[in-house]
Amino acid sequence: MSSSYLDRRGFLKGAGTLAAVPLIGTALAAEPYQPTRAPALKGSAQSVVIPTHEWAGDLDERLDFPGDWDIQVLQMRGSQSAVLSPQQIGAKLEQPIGSKSLRELAVGKKRVAITFDDLTRPTPSYTVMPWIAGELQAAGIKDEDVLFIAAYGSHRAMTLTEVQQKLGKDIANRYAWLNHNVFENLKEVGVTSFKNRIRLNQTFLAADLKICVSGVKAHEQAGVSGGAKAILPGLASLDTIEYNHRTILPNTHTAGTFKVFKNEMRLDMIEAARMAKVDFSVQIVINQKRRPAYVFSGDITAAHQAAARVAANHYVTPSLKDADIVVSNAYPVNNQAFRARWWIDRTLREGGTGVLIIQHPLGLDPIHWLGARASGKNGATTFDMMEQHRKSKLPGGTGLVVYSQYLTRMMMNNYPPETRFATKWDEVVAILRDRHKGGARVAVYPYGGIQEEDTPLDG
Numbered sequence: 001m002s003s004s005y006l007d008r009r010g011f012l013k014g015a016g017t018l019a020a021v022p023l024i025g026t027a028l029a030a031e032p033y034q035p036t037r038a039p040a041l042k043g044s045a046q047s048v049v050i051p052t053h054e055w056a057g058d059l060d061e062r063l064d065f066p067g068d069w070d071i072q073v074l075q076m077r078g079s080q081s082a083v084l085s086p087q088q089i090g091a092k093l094e095q096p097i098g099s100k101s102l103r104e105l106a107v108g109k110k111r112v113a114i115t116f117d118d119l120t121r122p123t124p125s126y127t128v129m130p131w132i133a134g135e136l137q138a139a140g141i142k143d144e145d146v147l148f149i150a151a152y153g154s155h156r157a158m159t160l161t162e163v164q165q166k167l168g169k170d171i172a173n174r175y176a177w178l179n180h181n182v183f184e185n186l187k188e189v190g191v192t193s194f195k196n197r198i199r200l201n202q203t204f205l206a207a208d209l210k211i212c213v214s215g216v217k218a219h220e221q222a223g224v225s226g227g228a229k230a231i232l233p234g235l236a237s238l239d240t241i242e243y244n245h246r247t248i249l250p251n252t253h254t255a256g257t258f259k260v261f262k263n264e265m266r267l268d269m270i271e272a273a274r275m276a277k278v279d280f281s282v283q284i285v286i287n288q289k290r291r292p293a294y295v296f297s298g299d300i301t302a303a304h305q306a307a308a309r310v311a312a313n314h315y316v317t318p319s320l321k322d323a324d325i326v327v328s329n330a331y332p333v334n335n336q337a338f339r340a341r342w343w344i345d346r347t348l349r350e351g352g353t354g355v356l357i358i359q360h361p362l363g364l365d366p367i368h369w370l371g372a373r374a375s376g377k378n379g380a381t382t383f384d385m386m387e388q389h390r391k392s393k394l395p396g397g398t399g400l401v402v403y404s405q406y407l408t409r410m411m412m413n414n415y416p417p418e419t420r421f422a423t424k425w426d427e428v429v430a431i432l433r434d435r436h437k438g439g440a441r442v443a444v445y446p447y448g449g450i451q452e453e454d455t456p457l458d459g
Contacts, residue, residue, distance in 0.1 A: 038062040048073055050446045051289055052359035054332040055119045055165055058289065061359065063327070063425055065442065066433070072323075073444045076451050078285075078314035081293040089295055090131045093282060097306055098299030102132065102280050106139035106209055113207035115151035115230045119162050120365060122290045122332035122450065123215025126168035128282050132211065133171060141209075148177035149204055151212070153233030154241055154369035157181075178203070182238040182369055192271040194248050194264065199237035200276055212273075212281045212300055216307040217315060218452040220339070221249060223260035224311050226283050227304030228273035233370075236272065241370055244268050257452060260308045261459030273300050283307035285314055288447045290332050309457065317451040320443035322349040324436055327357065333449035334360035338414075340448030344400070347443055351397035353435050355428055358404040364411045385413070392416040399435055403428050 041047060044067025053059045065071055084092070094101060106112070114132065116125045136146060148167060150158045157179040164172040180201050187202035204210060212234075214226030222229055233241040244265060249255055252264040260266060278300045285294040285307055294310050296303040320326075326348045330337035337358045344354030358364065375385060394400055394416045401420045402412075412421060422428045432440070445451050 043067065046071060048327075048444050048446065050329045050357070050444075051331050052329070052357070054122055054290060054334065054360065055162075056361050059359075061425075063444075064429065066429070066440075069325075069440045069442050071442045071444060072320055073446060074317050074320060074451070075446070076288065076315050076317040078293060079288055081287055081314065083287060083291040083293065084127075084295060086127070086130065089128060089292060090134075092295050093128065093131055093297040096280070096298030096303070097296060098302030099280055099297075102135045102211070102297070103139045105279050106136050106141055109139075109141060109209040110145060111207045112136060112141055112146045112209045112211070113204045114146065114148050114211040114213065115204070115234060116148060116166055116213050117215065117230070117234070118150055118152035118155055118158050119166060120152070120155055120333070120335045121215055121225065122217070122286055123166075123213070123284055124286065124290050124292055125166050125213050125215075125284075126171070127292050128213060128284065128295060129167050129171045132213070132282070133174075143175060146175050147203070147207070148172075148175055149201065149235065150177065150179045151201075151230050151234030152180060153236065154182050154238055154371075155365070156367040180235050182236070182241065186237045189272075189275040192268050192275075194268045194271075196240060196243045196248065196268050196272070198232070198272045198275050199240050200231065200272070201235040204235050205276060210276065210278045210280075212278055213284075214281065214304070215284050215286060216304065216311045217286070217450050218257050218311065220257050221245075221255050222266045222269065223256070223258055223263050223458070224304075224308045226307065227281070227300055228266065228269035230273070230281070230300070231276045231278065232269040232272035235276070238369055238373065240272070242373065245370060246374065254458075256455075258308070258312045258455045259458045260305060261457070263458065270301055285311050286332075286450070288450070312455070312457045315450055315452045316454045317445065319343070319347045319453060320441075321347055322352075323347055323443040324349060324352050324440040325355065325432060325442040326352065326445070327355040327442065328445045328448035329357040329359075330449045331357075331359070331447050334358050335362060335365040336449070337364060339450075340445070343443075343445045343448050343451070346453070348398065350395070353399040353401065353432055355401045355403060355432070358402060358407065360404075361406055363404065363406040363408060364414060389413045390417055394418055399431075401428055401431050 047064045052061045186199040188199045212230035216226040219225045255265045281300040283296045287293045296307045326344045328340040328343040330340035
C-alpha cells in the first residue's frame with residue numbers, strides 16, 4: 001500500500017484490541033448522553049476510527065464494516081506531522097516574516113485589538129494566545145488595554161462558552177472581548193482597485209496595535225483560509241462582503257482552491273487588510289485532530305503566503321477513484337459538510353453509494369447572513385427553496401446516505417429527497433449491504449472537511 005495511506009494494521013483493528021479503547025459506540029443513541037466505550041467487534045468485522053464532534057468533545061468514533069470488504073483509509077500527506085509544543089510555538093512565532101517582532105511593535109501602544117475566528121473554523125487559537133499575551137505583557141501593555149474581537153464575517157455571534165473554547169478559558173476571562181456586527185459599528189476606509197467600498201469594524205480600526213490570528217486550510221474560493229480573510233470578510237460590513245463574494249467572485253477565473261497569489265477575490269481582501277493597517281498576524285496550519293503542526297507570524301500577507309505554501313502540500317490527499325462506497329467524514333468542519341461531500345462527488349463510481357458523516361451537535365451552519373440575503377432577493381421565500389429541494393435529484397443509480405444524530409428537517413433539505421438518513425452506524429451498514437450484495441471497495445476519508453486533492457499553488 002502507498003505510504004500516503006495510514007498503515008492498514010494501525011487503522012483496521014480486531015476485536016481484542018479495540019474493545020478496551022475509550023471510543024463512542026458504533027450504534028449511537030440519538031440522545032445527549034453517549035456511551036464512552038465501543039463494544040467488541042463481532043466475527044470477522046473490521047473497523048476504522050474517525051474523529052468527530054469538533055469543539056464538542058472531539059470524540060473518536062469506531063465505524064465497523066463487513067470483514068470481506070476492501071477498506072482503504074486515505075490520509076493527507078501531513079498526517080504524520082508532529083504537534084508543536086508551547087515552547088516550539090513560541091520559538092517559531094518569534095521569527096516573524098515581513099515585520100518587526102510583536103514585542104517591538106507593542107512597545108508604547110495604548111489600545112490593542114486581536115481578532116480570532118469562530119467555532120465554524122477548526123483553528124486552535126487557544127494554542128497561540130498565551131504567547132501573544134506574554135509578548136504584550138513583556139512590552140508593558142496592561143490587560144485592560146487589550147480587546148479581543150470575534151471576526152467571523154456574516155456568521156452568528158458567539159457565546160461566552162464558545163469564546164472560552166476558542167481562546168482558552170483563562171484568556172477569555174482575563175481580557176475583554178466582543179462580537180463583530182456586519183450591520184453596525186462600521187467605518188468606511190476606502191475603495192479597492194476592484195471597486196469594493198470597504199467598511200470595517202470601527203472598534204478594530206481605533207486600536208493602535210492590530211493583531212489577527214487565523215487558521216490556514218484549503219478554501220475553494222479564496223485559495224486557502226486565513227490571512228486577509230480575518231479582515232474581509234472577518235470584520236467587514238455585509239455590503240462589503242457581498243461585493244467580494246457576489247460581484248468579484250462570479251466575474252473572475254482566478255479564484256479556486258490553492259489559488260493565492262493571483263486570485264482577484266483574495267487580492268481584494270488583501271487591499272482591505274492594508275486599509276485596516278494590520279500590524280501583526282499569526283497563521284496556524286493544523287493536523288487531523290485540529291492541533292498546530294506549523295505556525296507563522298508577521299505581516300498579514302507575507303506570513304500567510306508562507307503558511308499557504310506549506311498548506312498546499314500538507315492537506316493534499318490521494319484519492320481512490322471509482323470506489324463502490326465512499327465514506328467522507330465532515331470533521332473538523334461539520335457545519336460546512338459540502339466540503340467533505342466533494343470526495344463523494346469526485347471519487348464514487350457510477351451506481352455507487354456515498355456516505356457523508358456529520359457528527360456535530362450544531363449540525364450544519366444554521367445562520368449565515370450573506371446566505372440569507374442572497375436567498376431572499378427577488379422575493380424568494382423559504383417555501384420556494386423547499387420546493388426547489390423537492391425537484392433535486394442524485395446522479396442516476398447513485399445512492400447517498402447521511403449519517404448524523406443532529407440534523408433538523410431544514411438541514412436535511414440540503415440533500416436530494418432520495419437521500420437516506422441514519423442516526424446509528426448499524427443503520428448505515430444495513431443500507432450499504434442492501435445496495436452492495438457482494439464485496440465492496442470502500443474509500444474512507446477520515447477527516448474530509450480539511451482533506452484536499454493535489455492542486456498546485458498559482459505562484
